[in-house]
Amino acid sequence: MRKIGDMSNPGRPQPRSQPRGQARKEHILAVALKIFAENGYRGASIAEIAEGCGLSQPGLLHHFPTKADLLTAVLEYRDRLDAEKFHVDDPTPGTAALRHYVNIVEHNAHLPGLVKLFAIVTSEAAVNPAHPARDWAVGRYEKLIGGLAANLRLGVEDGSIRADVDTTAVARLVFSMMDGLQLQWLLNPDRVDMPGLFRTFIDELTTEITTPDR
Amino acid sequence: MRKIGDMSNPGRPQPRSQPRGQARKEHILAVALKIFAENGYRGASIAEIAEGCGLSQPGLLHHFPTKADLLTAVLEYRDRLDAEKFHVDDPTPGTAALRHYVNIVEHNAHLPGLVKLFAIVTSEAAVNPAHPARDWAVGRYEKLIGGLAANLRLGVEDGSIRADVDTTAVARLVFSMMDGLQLQWLLNPDRVDMPGLFRTFIDELTTEITTPDR
DNA sequence: ATTTACTTACCGAGTACTCGCTCGGTTATT
DNA sequence: AATAACCGAGCGAGTACTCGGTAAGTAAAT
Structure with missing residues (x-):
């Protein structure tokens, strides 16, 4: 648990709690989705995904520690979005x-x-x-x-x-x-x-x- | 066209025309099928297929010069067998x-x-x-x-x-x-x-x- | 207001390994 | 003599992932 909400300007709608890494993470997920989609799991490479995000390979792995983690994050993210939409x-x-x-x-x-x-x-x-x-x-x-x-x-x-x-x-x-x-x-x-x-x-x-x- | 049939012992039923490389090739196709089937094209490795045949990597590539050739050979082989059966x-x-x-x-x-x-x-x-x-x-x-x-x-x-x-x-x-x-x-x-x-x-x-x- | 303590967000370089494929050669068969 | 069937060694590129570090931001203490 973290306490973040009570900063000085509660009026601003702000991305909510997540500082900014969250936006980056979603960007990574979008890029990863595309590359996983066209190459499968094994065929996709972390390097390619990272490059598509303007990140280095270790930079990406900071957010998702392994390739498998990244894939499951993509799938869960999509499931969550779909569950909301439909x-x-x-x-x-x-x-x-x-x-x-x-x-x-x-x-x-x-x-x-x-x-x-x-x-x-x-x-x-x-x-x-x-x-x-x-x-x-x-x-x-x-x-x-x-x-x-x-x-x-x-x-x-x-x-x-x-x-x-x-x-x-x-x-x-x-x-x-x-x-x-x-x-x-x-x-x-x-x-x-x-x-x-x-x-x-x-x-x-x-x-x-x-x-x-x- | 190749002429092979007229060897000294025409009485033997023999695998028909193809000397022996053909048997090896079919063995390779069977092994390759299994490994392609479980790993996909990119996920399968020539080394693994070769090992499954008791061959070295170059030994396999002697029969099928590239990985893509091997895959298409597997698919065509299966299609041919299926077309005969059904x-x-x-x-x-x-x-x-x-x-x-x-x-x-x-x-x-x-x-x-x-x-x-x-x-x-x-x-x-x-x-x-x-x-x-x-x-x-x-x-x-x-x-x-x-x-x-x-x-x-x-x-x-x-x-x-x-x-x-x-x-x-x-x-x-x-x-x-x-x-x-x-x-x-x-x-x-x-x-x-x-x-x-x-x-x-x-x-x-x-x-x-x-x-x-x- | 500033220092201190800590976390987040990265990157350059490198590790150990695997990849498909080639080269040069040897052995077995015909 | 010729061809088919191999193999050992190796090349260049790529793989996921690690290590050690930096820079920036944040929160509490002073």
Whole structure:
């Protein structure tokens, strides 16, 4: 715990508590994201990231003591930002939850850097059990799938979704489709309409799992 | 062209034409596959592959002059083997083509090494335009999607598949689902029933695109 | 208001190591 | 005699990370 708030001019909005290293840190995270995204973990070098920040190598390592620390900081930072933007923890019962992810995919279509980061890091972690982001990747899927499945279960309870639907299985399919489409889109952004394809998938899925009117 | 066959003992079945370097080469390809699969292109080292073959580094480079050559040789070798095993170019009209891929996914569930190789190399290529396997990845999707779409179009022509189905879009969705499920399965093989999930997806998809009986 | 004590934010130089790849040569096969 | 199949040694570049230091800022004590 540190006491910082009570300085002489409380009126100034000021970056809040963090003196200035915080701004530098966020800058580093932004640069690191881009370089990790295009080269993966092993392919990215601390030197390159440092240079992109106008720092020396030891200068960067002052803020993030190891390369693995830097990667996990980038991932956590992005997760935190995303959790704020899309309030993923709010309950959105039923098929509305599915439509929510259509919006996210549309949003991601304008952020290839982010998509690349998640694609490459997830694959690396999937393929190499010792990868520094392994726990992150496993936990991320758990969180995503658990959250969507919970929302779908709410839909089952209120009767809008058929009772015989395996909500976890559906959630897995949804995120598989998201990730698979991202790969094709990154390889061929002009010919692959990622949001459009995902939307048709979600539309068909929605009509399938919705309780039929009688 | 090389003339080798006419040696003194034509009765022996012998590995066919290639003297012995061919056997060594295939051994190298098998070892390289495993190491590329678990570390990606950049993360894998020629030294490690050579050691796994009982060769020195220059000894390996005698057979494959550069690292990129070795990777593309591995990928082409696998493609050739797969094309022989699953005769992908045979026309299998209609939804039978979809069921064919269910079999392949079931088969892949016993070959995590292969799945890893394709997952990591595809992601690397998707994320980095200068990746040595970029053309391979783009061309592979083109071939897979084109082939499946063509088979689906046959189904449209013979009336078993609805005429308003966008066959290319459906093909893209199928392979997206394959690749996305592979990631989740690699991260969590015990909890993710990859073939089962893919089969339910294909089943639902099949009923959707089939012409309704009237 | 100034000194003292401490922390933060860096950098230059270097360590020990790995990387892909080459050169010059030897051995085995045909 | 010719070619294929190697290997030992080494090159130049890059790797993550460390060491020892400096300069600046901050907080409390005087």
